[in-house]
Amino acid sequence: MPQAKLHALAAEFKGKIEPLQFQKGLRVLLHRDQWRDFFVALHAEESLRAYQLRMLTAKKSNVGAVVFAELCFAPSGDRFVVLCELSLADTLPSLTDVWSYADWMEQEIFEMYGIRVAGVNKEKRMFLKFKI
């Protein structure tokens, strides 16, 4: 049932949705401008609220980087991956108003991949210290 809702939501945000190859779950590719709005809409939907953010990370791509969020539907353990490709000059909106604990994850992708996320403190370092 949540999968049908996810399909509808992804279509609403013009995201390309496809099943995962090796595990149960779905993957959707979004435009940078819809990144935050998609998660706000997902969280507002009662039947999809059980999706919790478990991982937020990034990898290099030809354009710059791909940010991906790994969500899990707690009752069934189904994966849901949301991807977003952006150049390193872009700023990604923050997800902290949906999941407050996303701030440390966003700080990490800024440090490791140079991806700018709104609200991230550029003077602070969690892993790669200036003084070490």
Added chain:
Amino acid sequence: MNTAIFHTPGLLSGSRHGGPFSLEMKEDGGVITGVALETGYTHRGIERCLQELNYYQGLLFCDRVDFLSAPACNAAFALAVEALGGVEVPDRAQYVRVILLELSRISSHLFFLFQLTKDLGAANISCFAVRERELYNDLFELYCGSRLGFGAIRIGGVVENATDGFLYRIENALLSTETFLAEIKDSFTHNPILRNRLEGIGLITKESVVKHGITGPNARASGVDLDLRWSSPYAAYSRMRHELVQLEYATGDAYARVLYRLEEIRASILLVKRALEKIPSGNHCNPVSMDFAPPQGDACVFVESPRGQFGVYIESDGSSRPLRAKFATPSFLHMRYAATLLLEERVEDAFILFDSLDVSVSEVDR
């Protein structure tokens, strides 16, 4: 008047083997009014290193993410690679995995007890807890040569077949821990000094659990029943009966977190006993070659480590090395929450509250 207390890295808790971090607290009249946490002093770049290692080497390196629960790190990595490469795991190995994971859980919780009671000033319990943990270190040494269980779980199974002698020694260790557990529980419930020191401090509500992404025993002690062993079973957990941890006192304070872990040791002992009864005979591993190359794609697996939900993401480009490896660790979020938890608490409780969260700094920094 506000006073700034500065703790240089590692000094906050000299007894912590999890690694150093820096905690800067502001206090007013003995109450903590501001907390600044700094991590990253043991950042080893494990995720980047894994991109240069083949899958076999990667498995033997990834357990350094959290050395206190090495089998859980190995299990998550192995399960992700097995999902990618379609590797079948023999039945016997599935049961041995459950045994190893539960033994590591008991060992980790005993270490938690050691650290907490040391900071509480209960040196006798602390000594007995670490003595009890030695039994499990000896078991792991006997099984795989490493006292912390590094590399015990492999891609396609486990490192060695569990011999009858090994299984017999496990039974003996469990028997000893059962006796120890009864005495310790008695101390915590009947000793007013210990109980009053822990009761009512560091309250984590159900709402906070969801809001701050708290998992594992910290969440369950607040009454949130989140356990991947039963909600998304892996290894042989789907074939085991759910050992419910009954806790009358799931109020979410530091006392509940201690009692919950003691109860979880009891549940783990039952699980190991059940696995020992049901373990089938047969092959222990379907080994993969050193140049094993799973097809292009990605897999993400979460397991229930002693500290909470521990995840591994692996992306393969079809070569013998991962294109990307990423760990999502429970301590990363628990450490973040510690800054919130310490606010409005008393300065003298700071050490105990931190210990009650069972944060492994090595897991935070990776």
